[in-house]
Amino acid sequence: MSAKGEDSDTEKLIKDTAKKVFFKEGRFNATTQEIADAAGVNRTLINYYFRSRDNLFNLVFEDAQKKEDERIHALVFSDMPLKRKIEMFLDEFFTQAKEYPYLEIYMVTQMNQGSCYEDAEAMSRLLDKMYLEIAIEMDKGNVARMRPEQFMLNMISLTSFPVSMRPLLEQSMGFSTEQFDKLLEERKEIILNMLFIN
Amino acid sequence: MSAKGEDSDTEKLIKDTAKKVFFKEGRFNATTQEIADAAGVNRTLINYYFRSRDNLFNLVFEDAQKKEDERIHALVFSDMPLKRKIEMFLDEFFTQAKEYPYLEIYMVTQMNQGSCYEDAEAMSRLLDKMYLEIAIEMDKGNVARMRPEQFMLNMISLTSFPVSMRPLLEQSMGFSTEQFDKLLEERKEIILNMLFIN
DNA sequence: TTTTGTTTTGACAAAAATGTCAAACTAAAA
DNA sequence: TTTTAGTTTGACATTTTTGTCAAAACAAAA
Known part of the structure; x- marks a missing residue:
């Protein structure tokens, strides 16, 4: 699917989970693996959607x-x-x-x-x-x-x-x-x- | 030398430098290498005197x-x-x-x-x-x-x-x-x- | 059903950081 | 001078984390 400009489900899921991990739980040094686990997705999807960990962090x-x-x-x-x-x-x-x-x-x-x-x-x-x-x-x-x-x-x-x-x-x-x-x-x-x- | 209970020069130097890096410069994620560089000593001395990076952090x-x-x-x-x-x-x-x-x-x-x-x-x-x-x-x-x-x-x-x-x-x-x-x-x-x- | 494009996955490579160790160095004591 | 104990060093091993890639899975369109 992937309408242009609209986040895919997993993309949004990862972003939301990262937000939760950072801001709700205060785990600022969480690794990509931990975020992926919390979201229940494969870790490399973070790279697929956000290129790098830094990118995800900054975006959130x-x-x-x-x-x-x-x-x-x-x-x-x-x-x-x-x-x-x-x-x-x-x-x-x-x-x-x-x-x-x-x-x-x-x-x-x-x-x-x-x-x-x-x-x-x-x-x-x-x-x-x-x-x-x-x-x-x-x-x-x-x-x-x-x-x-x-x-x-x-x-x-x-x-x-x-x-x-x-x-x-x-x-x-x-x-x-x-x-x-x-x-x-x-x-x-x-x-x-x-x-x-x- | 090393009178018991008294910090050796380098030990104190490392501790002081760590304090400076953390509290004066706000670089909370500084690596052992960076601290060693700032103190002008070999990185492994941190292990020699403080066992581990965590130990040094906690001590400071x-x-x-x-x-x-x-x-x-x-x-x-x-x-x-x-x-x-x-x-x-x-x-x-x-x-x-x-x-x-x-x-x-x-x-x-x-x-x-x-x-x-x-x-x-x-x-x-x-x-x-x-x-x-x-x-x-x-x-x-x-x-x-x-x-x-x-x-x-x-x-x-x-x-x-x-x-x-x-x-x-x-x-x-x-x-x-x-x-x-x-x-x-x-x-x-x-x-x-x-x-x-x- | 085949094709097509996207999404997902695991295996692997690379990078970054920490920790260990034996050997070299140093300086005081014997 | 030799011995001794603590100190310093570089090479190496380990661990942790990140990033890449080709192949598999999937789902919609042809």
Whole structure:
């Protein structure tokens, strides 16, 4: 069969499985054999569909990055007040974190290895829009005065850190999975209260 | 020579170099050959002194973890008011982050791969002491009411995230090394203001 | 049924990385 | 100087992982 442009079943199966192995299970160093086993296919099919292991890795990575970028973009350029945007961001973020606990940390380790950000222009526009809205809220007295960059850093830190460091935190702070889920649930409110004054 | 218990020169050289390669340069997948080259020694000396690559990795990791644990412990059980402790913690943290930018993130990836925390008992006592002091500050009205665990999470998030994610943040937010250093410097004040009310 | 093009497979080759070993080297002690 | 014990080295073996290829299997079209 193989309609042009459309992934064959096995091709998609392999990609999905790789995503699962990386982002759901956190096994970033999984070998092609392990991925093939997890997908229940012959290992060489990975070469057949993706040429090389590196290729598969990059593809999965870029896919995930692109999707996240799109979601963020839609939110930032939507027609909502800043606080509401951040509220929705928190929701999305924690939801996705539950599905793919290792996605964030993977992006960072990738970045550390030299993988570089794709569309710096788009990111720059997005940040500028946020900085502007943040500045306006500061003028209104809804947000403590600081460089907007610091506000962004605060927001992303308070949100992302507990998610990416979850395994470490669960272990060192002695939480069960359920307890930590509850903790994250509570955090939405707490984070909003820390970011906004009223 | 080799007095018992004392590392030979080369042994120490290899360990130090490994630490540098991992934590200063973030090359977590460096091969034994690369480490040997960086240290300017024959590769097999790694086997001679450390049996296996895994052994060296674990040793370096546990060493760093132990040192960090000791510093934190000394701080927490010192005789200072909470705010002062946190102030010093921030200083130490950012200082070390400058020397070993990749140490934090390495700990996490290690933890993700199944490496498990050594002394759960000690950590538990340390956390309890912190929780108690935090609760007291809440009673005094110096800290917003919430579960002390959330306060801890806030503190460590605001501090650790910008450090561990530095490469990603520099790239995506478009900061130079100098700019980011300055940003971190500013953060000490900002974090304290977010954590404490007055 | 034969043909055709794609998909799948196992055997094999190649590459990359780790680990072992005996011999060479070194420097202090006898 | 000889001995001795620890250190260093290069050659080699092993292991692990990746990539190639020709042949087999498959399914739709002729």
